[in-house]
Amino acid sequence: MHMLITPMRRQGVALTPQERHRYQAIKGNVMVNSVNSVELGRSANMARVEVGMPLDPDPLPPLLDATLAGMAVTGFVLSGIEYIDGCAYAQSWWCSLE
Numbered sequence: 001m002h003m004l005i006t007p008m009r010r011q012g013v014a015l016t017p018q019e020r021h022r023y024q025a026i027k028g029n030v031m032v033n034s035v036n037s038v039e040l041g042r043s044a045n046m047a048r049v050e051v052g053m054p055l056d057p058d059p060l061p062p063l064l065d066a067t068l069a070g071m072a073v074t075g076f077v078l079s080g081i082e083y084i085d086g087c088a089y090a091q092s093w094w095c096s097l098e
Contacts, residue, residue, distance in 0.1 A: 003030050003075070003095040005049050007060060012089035020094070026059045027051065030078070030095055037064055039083050047078050047093070063091055 004025035008015055015023070028051040037044040047066035048058050063080030070077045075096035082091040 001030050001095075002098055003028070004098055005030065005060065006094045006096075008077070008092040008094055009090060011084065011087075012091070025096070027098065028059065030093075032066055032078075039088070040064060045080075047080060049093075060093070061091075063093065 004027055006020055006023050006025045008020060026049060028049040030047060030049055032045055032047045034043055035046045036042075037046065044064045045066045047063040049060050051059055061082040061084055063078060063082055066078050066080040068076060069079040069092060075094060077092050077094055079090070079092040081088050083089075
C-alpha cells in the first residue's frame with residue numbers, strides 16, 4: 001500500500017509533535033508479512049517500507065511484531081520493535097495517504 005510514512009520514535013524515545021512535523025515523510029510501499037525472525041527466534045509479523053527497485057535498501061529498519069495500533073480516516077499507526085546495531089527499540093510509524 002503506497003503511503004507517506006513518518007517514524008514516531010528515535011531509538012525508542014517518542015518524538016515531539018514538532019519533531020514529527022519537521023520529519024520528511026518517506027514515500028513508499030508498506031508491506032506486512034509473517035516471517036521467521038532470527039532476532040526473536042520465532043515467527044513474527046514484519047512490516048517494511050519498500051521504495052524504488054527490489055534490491056534498493058529499505059529506508060527504515062523493519063518493524064518486528066508489527067501490529068495495527070490505531071486507524072483513522074487519514075491513515076493508521078503500525079507499532080512494533082526495530083533492531084538497530086543489535087539493539088531493540090520500540091517504534092511506531094504514522095502511515096498516511098499520499
